Amino acid sequence: MxxxxxxxxxxxxxxxxxxxxxxxxxxxxxxxxxxxxxxxxxxxxxxxxxxxxxxxxxxxxxxxxxxxxxxxxxxxxxxxxxxxxxxxxxxxxxxxxxxxxxxxxxxxxxxxxxxxxxGATERFEQPFVSPLGVSGFQTGDQGLGHYVLSVQDMDAALSFYTDAIGMKLSDIIDWKLNAELSTTLYFLHCNGRHHTLALAKLPGAKKLHHFMLQSEGLDDVGFAYDRFDAEGALVTTLGRHTNDHMFSFYGATPSGFAVEFGWGARDVEVGWSVVRYDRISVWGHKLVGRI
Incomplete structure (x- = not known):
């Protein structure tokens, strides 16, 4: 189980x-x-x-x-x-x-x-209402979203999160961050969401690289992008990822790690096969800020 x-x-x-x-x-x-x-x-x-x-x-x-x-x-x-x-x-x-x-x-x-x-507590009698008019966030059977951890020993990390916790590998990306630095990201799923957790050896002292919220509408991403842009809080431009096909951008949080705000990711389906990618994005996701 x-x-x-x-x-x-x-x-x-x-x-x-x-x-x-x-x-x-x-x-x-x-x-x-x-x-x-x-x-x-x-x-x-x-x-x-x-x-x-x-x-x-x-x-x-x-x-x-x-x-x-x-x-x-x-x-x-x-x-x-x-x-x-x-x-x-x-x-x-x-x-x-x-x-x-x-x-x-x-x-x-x-x-x-x-x-x-x-046995989490439900507040169905108090409907979710976004203070900014976000149409909703995709949760349900797929849960909250995803997060990315920086780990120093990938074998130990995969042993814990797959063997002990029970997640499955979706795919990997060999990511070249710059001319001097590259890493491999491992994407893990536990339901239809392409990945609930991703693991990589990343630069910096923080455990958490980013967490992701997936909105119900494309325009939700656009409006959020404008809000971050207006306050100089963008980390990347808009883009689409190669593996989960998410349309998203990354913004800075008050704590120095990032948040990904996205829409439109594909699901893991029956018969899914593990593959690898050489690029993290089909287009976009160009760095414009720092975390």
Whole structure:
């Protein structure tokens, strides 16, 4: 039994207030519960999908993966432990804080916190309404979106996320960042979304390279692009990726990693075969800023 979808992401940030303005005012997500040290945000009928917590790192804090019920959660625990992963069954306090019915946690080989849960809280009676008029975000069976981690040992990373967690390899891209630097990105899926997680050895000290939100409409991307452009917050131009065919751009977050805002990605289908690519984009995605 493997995880089914990415349910939520948490970041540790130095400026919660800046993130509140960013997520609602640039991305168009809906604010949820807020305290002085933490803020949560909605992208659909779930109680929350993104969380920012006050802290020094300005980086990845945790990822939460969803399974269907308590029996599935126990099977994931057994699978992790059979691969030598130490698993903690979280108590009532954190279960209540996450708004779920059951929760376990572990760490990947690099100390990155991974959570697995079932029974998330729904707010169907309080419909998602974007403060910026975003038509919606693609979640559902595919979960929140995707994120990209920088890892130093790819064999260890793939062993954890495929063998222990249960993801499958979609494809790889041999990416030449510049004349002196190249890397290989590994794209992993756990449902129909082309990738929920990508792994690469990347320059810089941050664990998280970017996270992605997929909108329901093409114009949502255009309007978001204009918002980022107006404030000089673009990292890349618009472009289309070779592997998932996503039409997107990248923007800067208040914490120094990037966000990808996209639309139109293709799904992983029955009979999918792993392939490799020499380019990350068909066109566009030209660097115009820095993260």
């Amino acid at each position: 493997s995880i089914q979808r990415l349910g939520y992401l948490g970041f540790e940030v130095t400026d919660v207030s800046a993130w509140r303005s960013f997520v609602t005012g640039k991305l168009g997500a809906m604010e949820g519960a807020v305290t002085e040290a933490q803020a949560q945000f909605r992208t659909d009928s779930r109680d929350w999908r993104l969380s920012v917590t006050q802290g020094p790192s300005d980086d990845y804090l945790f990822a939460g993966y969803e399974v269907e019920d308590d029996k599935a959660l126990y099977r994931v625990q057994e699978r992790l432990e059979s691969h030598g992963v130490e698993v903690k069954v979280e108590g009532a306090d954190l279960v209540a804080k996450r708004g779920v019915l059951g929760l376990l946690s572990c760490a990947d080989p690099f100390g990155n916190r991974v959570e697995v849960y079932y």
